[in-house]
Amino acid sequence: MQRVEPQDFSRVLSSMCTKPHPAAREAAEEFLATNPGDPGTYETVSELEQEAVDMLGTVTGLPNPAGYVTSGGTEANIQAVRIARNRADTDRPNMVAPDSAHFSFNKAADILNVELRTTPTDEDHRADPDAVARAVDEDTAVVVGVAGSTEYGRVDPIPELADIANEVDALCHVDAAWGGFVLPFTDHRWHFGHADVDTMTIDPHKMGQAAIPSGGLVTHSKSLLDELAVETPYLESKSQATLTGTRSGAGVASAVAAMDALWPVGYREQYHESMANAEWLADRLAARGHDVVEPELPIVAADMSMPVTEDLRRRGWRVTKTGAGEMRVVCMPHVTRSMLRSFVAELDWF
Amino acid sequence: MQRVEPQDFSRVLSSMCTKPHPAAREAAEEFLATNPGDPGTYETVSELEQEAVDMLGTVTGLPNPAGYVTSGGTEANIQAVRIARNRADTDRPNMVAPDSAHFSFNKAADILNVELRTTPTDEDHRADPDAVARAVDEDTAVVVGVAGSTEYGRVDPIPELADIANEVDALCHVDAAWGGFVLPFTDHRWHFGHADVDTMTIDPHKMGQAAIPSGGLVTHSKSLLDELAVETPYLESKSQATLTGTRSGAGVASAVAAMDALWPVGYREQYHESMANAEWLADRLAARGHDVVEPELPIVAADMSMPVTEDLRRRGWRVTKTGAGEMRVVCMPHVTRSMLRSFVAELDWF
Incomplete structure (x- = not known):
C-alpha cells in the first residue's frame, strides 16, 4: 500500500481533521510547552482559553458561555453526558441519541454507567423526534442531537429535540464537533440561539482549522460546568472541571489563532x-x-x-x-x- | 504579579512538565497535523505509537507491553481504573489508594462510579500496607500504588501492595506518571519486573522530556487493554481502546524522539x-x-x-x-x- 508522509494531505479524503491554518500552526508551536491545566503556572495560556470559550460562544449563539478547550470531541461528549448524569435525580440514568450519533457516546455509556438508548433515524439520516419522544422517560438524563453527523453530515431537528428533553427535565446536548464551524453559514436551526440547548461540542481542530488537540465543550451556564469540578490540592487553582489534567497549550493557542484569523x-x-x-x-x-x-x-x-x-x-x-x-x-x-x-x-x- | 512568557521556564519551580528536549520539540512540530486516533489515515504516527509503547515497556521492566500514548497521567489513571472496574465481578466496585494518590483518582471515582477508599500514609508519606490490607474487600477492583508521589516524590512499597491486590483478586495499578523516568536509576522496587503489577501510568511529558500531550498507559497484557475497546464504525480500524478519539500525533512522535535521545x-x-x-x-x-x-x-x-x-x-x-x-x-x-x-x-x- 502506498505510504503517506506524516503531514501529506494530498490524498486524504477520510479525515475530519485538516491541515492547520498557518496562524494556528504558529500559535501551536509558540505554546507547545505550556499547560492550561495548571493556570497558576501557565497564566498566559489560561487567559487565552477564556478567549477561546468566548469565541466559541459567538460561533454558537451564546452570549456568556462557560466551557473549556478539550482534547477533542470525544472528551466533550463524555463530559456533557457526565454533567447530565451527575445532575439527574436517578440511580438508572439513560441518554437518548439517534443511531447517527458518534461512537463516543458508546464510550460515554460504558465509562459513565449510563444506558444508551439509540433511536432510528429517518430516511434522510436525521433523528426522528417521534422515535426520540417514545424513548425518553423519567430516567433520561440527556437527549443528544447531532449537528453535522459523522457519516452523512446531517443536522437533526434540534429545537424539537430540545423540547422533548425539556418535557422530561433532561438536558439537551448538541454534538456539532465537526459541523459547528460551517453551520453558521447555512439555514439550519442548530445552536443555543435557536433552541433550549444546555451543552454543545464544537471542535476547532475539525472545520475550525486549529491544530490537534483542540476540541470544545460549551455549556449554557457556569453551574453546569461546576457539576464536573473536583478539588485540586497542590495547584494554585482550587478545582478542575476538565476530564484530563495536564492539557495542551498548543491546542488552546491554536484555536484562538484560527478563530481570530477566520471568523467569520x-x-x-x-x-x-x-x-x-x-x-x-x-x-x-x-x-x-x-x-x-x-x-x-x-x-x-x-x-x-x-x-x-x-x-x-x-x-x-x-x-x-x-x-x-x-x-x-x-x-x-x-x-x-x-x-x-x-x-x-x-x-x-x- | 510579574508575568511569565508562554514558554519561559526561568522561574518555574511548580510544574511537573518541562521544556521539551530539542528532538522532542522537532518531532512534535513535524507530526502536529497527524492523528493516531485514526490509524487507517495516519499510518506513520500509528506505527510510531507502537514503538513508544515498546520503549515504555523497556523503561518499566515489561517485555511485551500493551498500552497507548494518552493525553496525560489523568487519562491513564482513569483508564486503569476503568479496566479494573469492567473486569471486576461486583455491582459496587471500590478502589483503594493511599491519601498521597493524585486527585485524578477522585476524578476517576466520580466518572466511573467507583468508590474511592483512601488509606493514611505512614510518617514518611508512603502507603501503609497494613492500612491498605484493612481497606480492601471482595468488591475491591484495584489497589493503587504511587511511584513518585505528586507532593513529596515518595515511592510506595509496590510489591507488598501487589500482594494485597492479588489476595482479593483485584488489579494492582502503579501511578509512576512523574517518577517513571527517574526511578530506573534508583534502588526502589516499583515496576512490572519487581512485582505483580497489572497496569501503570508513566508520562513521557513529565520527566521523560517529551512535549505535551504525551502520557502513557502500559498494561501487562493485551486482554486488559481490550476491556476498554468500543467499536468504531466508519474508521478503518475496528475498535478503539483510548478514552479520547482524535489524539495528538505530536505527543506520540515527541515521546519516541525523547526516549530515543535520552534512554538510558x-x-x-x-x-x-x-x-x-x-x-x-x-x-x-x-x-x-x-x-x-x-x-x-x-x-x-x-x-x-x-x-x-x-x-x-x-x-x-x-x-x-x-x-x-x-x-x-x-x-x-x-x-x-x-x-x-x-x-x-x-x-x-x-
Missing part, C-alpha cells in the same frame, strides 16, 4: 468552497451511475463496490466507509477541486 | 543532576531554619510561611504548596543550579 469571513468562504466541492463530487459520482447521498454539508457518501475502495487505498487515497458500506469523502479545507479531479480520474481507470 | 544515558544524567539540585536546595532551606521533607526523588517540600510564598509569586517565581501548606519545588530538567541559587538569594531578602 474565512470560515464562510471555506464553507462555500467545500460545499461546492462536495456537490461537484456528488454530481460526478452520480453521473457514473453510483447511488449518492445528497450532501447537505461538505460530506459525500456513495455506493461503491468494495474492490474499488480497496484499490483506491492501495493507490494512496484515504477513504473510509459508512456503516452501511458506502464510500465516504469528507471535503475538509485541504480537499481541493484539483485533488477531487485526480480522484475521479483514477476512479475512471477501474 | 540522558535520563540517568538528568536524574543525578536533578537529585543533586534537590539535595542542594533542601540543605540551603534547612540551614535557614525551615523544616524540610528530605527529598527521595527530585522534589523538595519545606515549611515556609504563607507571605513568603505569596511574595515569591509576585516576583515571578512559580511555586506551589502541599496540602499541608509546605512550599513545594519540583526539580525538573529546566530547573538548574543557577536558577536555584537566584531563588535562595531572593529568599534571603525577606
Whole structure:
C-alpha cells in the first residue's frame, strides 16, 4: 500500500481533521510547552482559553458561555453526558441519541454507567423526534442531537429535540464537533440561539482549522460546568472541571489563532468552497451511475463496490466507509477541486 | 504579579512538565497535523505509537507491553481504573489508594462510579500496607500504588501492595506518571519486573522530556487493554481502546524522539543532576531554619510561611504548596543550579 508522509494531505479524503491554518500552526508551536491545566503556572495560556470559550460562544449563539478547550470531541461528549448524569435525580440514568450519533457516546455509556438508548433515524439520516419522544422517560438524563453527523453530515431537528428533553427535565446536548464551524453559514436551526440547548461540542481542530488537540465543550451556564469540578490540592487553582489534567497549550493557542484569523469571513468562504466541492463530487459520482447521498454539508457518501475502495487505498487515497458500506469523502479545507479531479480520474481507470 | 512568557521556564519551580528536549520539540512540530486516533489515515504516527509503547515497556521492566500514548497521567489513571472496574465481578466496585494518590483518582471515582477508599500514609508519606490490607474487600477492583508521589516524590512499597491486590483478586495499578523516568536509576522496587503489577501510568511529558500531550498507559497484557475497546464504525480500524478519539500525533512522535535521545544515558544524567539540585536546595532551606521533607526523588517540600510564598509569586517565581501548606519545588530538567541559587538569594531578602 502506498505510504503517506506524516503531514501529506494530498490524498486524504477520510479525515475530519485538516491541515492547520498557518496562524494556528504558529500559535501551536509558540505554546507547545505550556499547560492550561495548571493556570497558576501557565497564566498566559489560561487567559487565552477564556478567549477561546468566548469565541466559541459567538460561533454558537451564546452570549456568556462557560466551557473549556478539550482534547477533542470525544472528551466533550463524555463530559456533557457526565454533567447530565451527575445532575439527574436517578440511580438508572439513560441518554437518548439517534443511531447517527458518534461512537463516543458508546464510550460515554460504558465509562459513565449510563444506558444508551439509540433511536432510528429517518430516511434522510436525521433523528426522528417521534422515535426520540417514545424513548425518553423519567430516567433520561440527556437527549443528544447531532449537528453535522459523522457519516452523512446531517443536522437533526434540534429545537424539537430540545423540547422533548425539556418535557422530561433532561438536558439537551448538541454534538456539532465537526459541523459547528460551517453551520453558521447555512439555514439550519442548530445552536443555543435557536433552541433550549444546555451543552454543545464544537471542535476547532475539525472545520475550525486549529491544530490537534483542540476540541470544545460549551455549556449554557457556569453551574453546569461546576457539576464536573473536583478539588485540586497542590495547584494554585482550587478545582478542575476538565476530564484530563495536564492539557495542551498548543491546542488552546491554536484555536484562538484560527478563530481570530477566520471568523467569520474565512470560515464562510471555506464553507462555500467545500460545499461546492462536495456537490461537484456528488454530481460526478452520480453521473457514473453510483447511488449518492445528497450532501447537505461538505460530506459525500456513495455506493461503491468494495474492490474499488480497496484499490483506491492501495493507490494512496484515504477513504473510509459508512456503516452501511458506502464510500465516504469528507471535503475538509485541504480537499481541493484539483485533488477531487485526480480522484475521479483514477476512479475512471477501474 | 510579574508575568511569565508562554514558554519561559526561568522561574518555574511548580510544574511537573518541562521544556521539551530539542528532538522532542522537532518531532512534535513535524507530526502536529497527524492523528493516531485514526490509524487507517495516519499510518506513520500509528506505527510510531507502537514503538513508544515498546520503549515504555523497556523503561518499566515489561517485555511485551500493551498500552497507548494518552493525553496525560489523568487519562491513564482513569483508564486503569476503568479496566479494573469492567473486569471486576461486583455491582459496587471500590478502589483503594493511599491519601498521597493524585486527585485524578477522585476524578476517576466520580466518572466511573467507583468508590474511592483512601488509606493514611505512614510518617514518611508512603502507603501503609497494613492500612491498605484493612481497606480492601471482595468488591475491591484495584489497589493503587504511587511511584513518585505528586507532593513529596515518595515511592510506595509496590510489591507488598501487589500482594494485597492479588489476595482479593483485584488489579494492582502503579501511578509512576512523574517518577517513571527517574526511578530506573534508583534502588526502589516499583515496576512490572519487581512485582505483580497489572497496569501503570508513566508520562513521557513529565520527566521523560517529551512535549505535551504525551502520557502513557502500559498494561501487562493485551486482554486488559481490550476491556476498554468500543467499536468504531466508519474508521478503518475496528475498535478503539483510548478514552479520547482524535489524539495528538505530536505527543506520540515527541515521546519516541525523547526516549530515543535520552534512554538510558540522558535520563540517568538528568536524574543525578536533578537529585543533586534537590539535595542542594533542601540543605540551603534547612540551614535557614525551615523544616524540610528530605527529598527521595527530585522534589523538595519545606515549611515556609504563607507571605513568603505569596511574595515569591509576585516576583515571578512559580511555586506551589502541599496540602499541608509546605512550599513545594519540583526539580525538573529546566530547573538548574543557577536558577536555584537566584531563588535562595531572593529568599534571603525577606
